[in-house]
Amino acid sequence: MKRLTIRMRLTVLYGGLFLLAGVTLLGVTYLLVGQRLAARDLKSGVAVDVSKAKLLAGTDAVVKVNGGEPMTIEEAARLFNERQARYRQDTLNSLLTQGGVALVVVGVAASGFGWLIAERALRPVHEITATARRVAAGASAHRGLHERIGLSGPRDEIKELADTFDDMLERLDRSFDGQRRFVANASHELRTPLAINRALVEVAVTRPDASPDIRQLGDTLLAVNARHERLIDGLLMLADSETVVADPxxxxxxxxxxxxxxxxxxxxxxxxxxxxxxxxxxxxxxxxxxxxxxxxxxxxxxxxxxxxxxxxxxxxxxxxxxxxxxxxxxxxxxxxxxxxxxxxxxxxxxxxxxxxxxxxxxxxxxxxxxxxxxxxxxxxxxxxxxxxxxxxxxx
Missing domain, CATH: 3.30.565.10 (Histidine kinase-like ATPase, C-terminal domain)
Structure with missing residues (x-):
């Protein structure tokens, strides 16, 4: 299973926290509005007590509601109370529906802004990663070690990480440069005595009065000298081949x-x-x-x-x-x-x-x-x- 990137995880975190806070706020608002409506009904006396209405108007009293059909006091009070409860529930349902829609719309917008903000916050990390990849790609030839991140901005944790990485590259660059110079200089310095040894052995071997033992020893020394010369040439070639190809x-x-x-x-x-x-x-x-x-x-x-x-x-x-x-x-x-x-x-x-x-x-x-x-x-x-x-x- 493919893992989410840090940018995606930060976006999901931002959006999830926003939605959680929005749902909590909507729930608290729902409870407060519901209590407020109930308290208002009680305070204004909107709810009708059937028994009191019967005592005031009589048991057999008949009333008309909004010009409709005549009905008893008990039926009118029950109808009025049902309408009040439906009005209160419709108000709360409307609050939940419209609030939920607004929360989803704002949550999507907040996730989009979170995506952009996460990209901006992670931009220095992307620069460090890109530089590290270029260094790794050229580290075998030691050409990437000359590159630096050079991150600018406030002195925060990411800036300290980039500066530490630059310091490490600087030390590695100096170390590899010193190693290459040492190999090249040592190889050049060893070439001269090897060439002198070869010349002296060849002169000794080609002398007319050289004995067979001297000639055999000379051939052996020339073979050893030749192998050492090949070794020096190989070291020089290895040192040269690890440098940047300047003019391809x-x-x-x-x-x-x-x-x-x-x-x-x-x-x-x-x-x-x-x-x-x-x-x-x-x-x-x-x-x-x-x-x-x-x-x-x-x-x-x-x-x-x-x-x-x-x-x-x-x-x-x-x-x-x-x-x-x-x-x-x-x-x-x-x-x-x-x-x-x-x-x-x-x-x-x-x-x-x-x-x-x-x-x-x-x-x-x-x-x-x-x-x-x-x-x-x-x-x-x-x-x-x-x-x-x-x-x-x-x-």
Whole structure:
């Protein structure tokens, strides 16, 4: 059952209280008017006592009422009293009927005014809700954290709530900015010593008098150094992809996927492209890295003589690119872990030779920076089906 909104509940509350007060007032008025009419009849002597009328006019006296047929004193007194009681009851019934109609009309009008007043009272809450939704929509790329509510008005409870929310956004914004700057600066600072280490090892390995042990050690150090360089590049890309896309351009995911398939080493795997137009808007470099990471992940976590499918299309106004691959069986509860930085299936962290553990993390960061999303589901028989959906753009 759908719950009523706060605005509707406030309107019902206003209208219900008004109707309750109106019914109470109408009931009190009914009782007071009834007592007043009864007291007036007694005071003015309108009610006729039959026995006294007989004593004054005689037992067999005959009278005419309003020129009508003759009747006895007893019949005339009874008729007069009945007319007085009917007049009094008609007056009270008229009070109830007309008062009830007026109460309903005024109650409907009061409910309408209550609806408008509730909307005006809840307008600041709607502003806070709209800002919170925009922040939540862009929080994954940390772009919504720069927005503030900036609610103006009297210093009431809602104003204090909005100011507290702005203070929280300010602290989060500073925290995320510091985190991104730290990652970017640390990555840049680590690149230089890694490049120097690689150059020194290469010089030592290529010396004519280098022994086989030194050459073997040098190859091992170069492999470790290369893995560290890939890790640094991944951190830089992750830091860059979590920022706002400053200058988006029209990009077709079909062209990006075709270019990536031409450049990436597939090995002995079978590639099944199914590329259709999928225009979107964004940073071409980041989108190319997104598709490249998907393909590299599908190649790296595959089986001998396996295959992978790269498809692109437009569905419901959104551009999609999907990479499906054969590979080891993936449990549904392990899918979310592969999108975490430095996480792999089975809880493995960085330390293997199958990458830095940032591939799908970068994919998710790039997708969210472009206002999209990425989902992954286990494929029947082993492997994954990873789909990226981005906002469409007219071709």
């Amino acid at each position: 351009a029209p990009v077709d995911l079909r062209d990006v996927a075709a270019h990536v398939l031409d450049q990436c080493p597939i090995g002995e795997l079978t590639v099944r492209p199914a590329l259709s137009p999928a225009p979107t808007h964004g940073d071409p470099v980041l989108l190319e890295r997104l598709v490249q990471n998907l393909v590299e992940n599908a190649v790296r976590h595959n089986v001998p003589s396996g295959w992978l499918t790269v498809s692109s299309r437009t569905d419901a106004g959104r551009a999609e690119v999907t990479v499906t691959n054969t590979g080891p069986v993936v449990a549904p509860y392990d899918v979310e872990a592969i999108f975490e930085p430095f996480r792999r299936l089975g809880g493995d962290r960085v330390g293997s030779e199958r990458g830095s553990g940032l591939g799908l993390s970068i994919v998710r960061a790039v997708a969210r920076a472009h206002g999209g999303e990425v989902t992954a589901v286990p494929r029947d028989g082993g492997g994954l089906v990873v789909t990226v959906r981005l906002p469409g753009h007219p071709a």
